[in-house]
Amino acid sequence: MARNEQLIRQHKLLQLLEMSRFGKTLDELRDDLVSDLGLTTLHERTVRRDVEALQAAGFDIQSETLERGKVFKLGRNNKGVHEIGISATELIALSIGRELLYPLLGTQYWRGIETFWNKVREVIPDGVFEHYDRYRKTLYVFGSPNKTYEQHEGMLKTLNRAILEHRVVEIEYASVGKPVSTRRIEPYGLAVYQSSIYVVATAPEVKEPSQRLRNWKLDRFRHAVALDEYFKPDPSIELADRLGRGIGIFSGESPxxxxxxxxxxxxxxxxxxxxxxxxxxxxxxxxxxxxxxxxxxxxxxxxxxxxxxxxxxxxxxxxxxxxxxxxxxxxxxxx
The missing domain is CATH 3.30.70 (Alpha-Beta Plaits)
Known part of the structure; x- marks a missing residue:
């Protein structure tokens, strides 16, 4: 478990440094890690060791001393690790995909989409972008529901961490037409269906194997806390296969x-x-x-x-x- 937590922490460190234009001090990185990963405590020495481990692995993390202290930031070698050529056709496909994912606006997934899109816009030649812009106006994407998951960002971070670490999550869930209830779930993954996010999770209190795995709509979550309690994933559960069995989001052993x-x-x-x-x-x-x-x-x-x-x-x-x-x-x- 400790090794898995270290990898998650270091991956989040790279994300924080990538989003920071002017760099961050160790204190700032520690506070962001505690907030984003839902940790109770984290020592500055641990953050320093993670930074050093990433540097040893070849990531260009540079440091400089400013008035607010020693700050760390990604060097040029990490601003564009892979130089790619992109055509107007590829730009059109990328922008359409971006618009189809508008329901993820405000979540960590959308930030990744948006930062990548901004990087692409910065590096492509003006002529290519003008060509793209002219052809892009011939195709419009509409019909997606006017909804976002910005208010659920904290819960999404909690759920992502619980999925990676196989932790039981306690939730407050408001089914349509029913009062809010407190439930415990074992999350296996997330699914996007018709612009809504669902948490695919088992209900520990359900004993019938064919009925344990269910899809919980994130819109109905009122609160989510990752407990210090772990579950052993069922190796027979294959989410990709299970989610594709029916024509909708309802789950079941056999359609x-x-x-x-x-x-x-x-x-x-x-x-x-x-x-x-x-x-x-x-x-x-x-x-x-x-x-x-x-x-x-x-x-x-x-x-x-x-x-x-x-x-x-x-x-x-x-x-x-x-x-x-x-x-x-x-x-x-x-x-």
Whole structure:
């Protein structure tokens, strides 16, 4: 554990030095490390040893004495470790990716995106940027929700550290329509789905293995504290595979196969904008199509089917069909 903590600390040190234009003293670096990593205490000698270890590893960390004391900063060799050529096409792709990640505004992830973007703008020739700017105006990115996670930055730092160190986290969680509850979770990773961040974590009190891993929406976190309690990760949990099993963010050991009858127009729309990589579409003799798609929960299918109106009908399983029928009946009663 000590070795892992040292690596995390030294990586954060490099980030702090990279973001500092005029350098930082050891005291300032120590205070920033304590704040960003959620530490209770950290001695200046430890910070000095970390700086020396990074210098020994080849990082160009220079020092100079100013009125406020001895400051450390990255030298020129680290301002551009890798010199790269970038074309207008690559700039367009980079800027589009940046705009798609606006929901991360205010988090440590966004700072990394923004500092890299600024570095690129500083080094590219004027002619290349003018060429890029002219073509960039032909494509616009919009439709992302107007939300950021700036207020959750502290919790994200806590959760990141807990994921790396396998620490149990105590959270205050406000499910929709329910009072705030205090829970303990074992975080495995973070996932971004439709501009929202989710914490993929197990609930220790749940004993059924297939139900333990859940996705907790960060918007509903009111507080998060990494405890001095560690958990042993389950080696059988593969997040990339698990998160891709259904058409939404709900989790489960195995997805349910849902069959949906689509009219001609609905089938064309779903073909243009697929719900899942493994979906299948079979054309029927009457001109309709049967869509077969995996889903973990009826609530994943419900909004998609309702958006297609009378052009879509859930055939099976019964649980999914009943969920849509109940929603339609409720809407009919109101309208």
């Amino acid at each position: 349910t196969i849902v069959h949906i009858r689509l009219g001609e127009r609905a089938a064309a729309w779903v073909s243009e904008d697929p719900w899942h990589p493994e979906q299948r579409m079979e054309l029927q003799d009457d001109g309709t199509s049967i869509l077969t798609v995996p889903a973990a929960h009826p609530r994943e299918v419900l909004p998609k089917v309702l958006s297609l109106g009378v052009d879509a009908e859930v055939l099976e399983p019964k649980e999914f069909r009943d969920a849509v029928a109940e929603a339609v009946q409720g809407m009919a009663a109101k309208y």
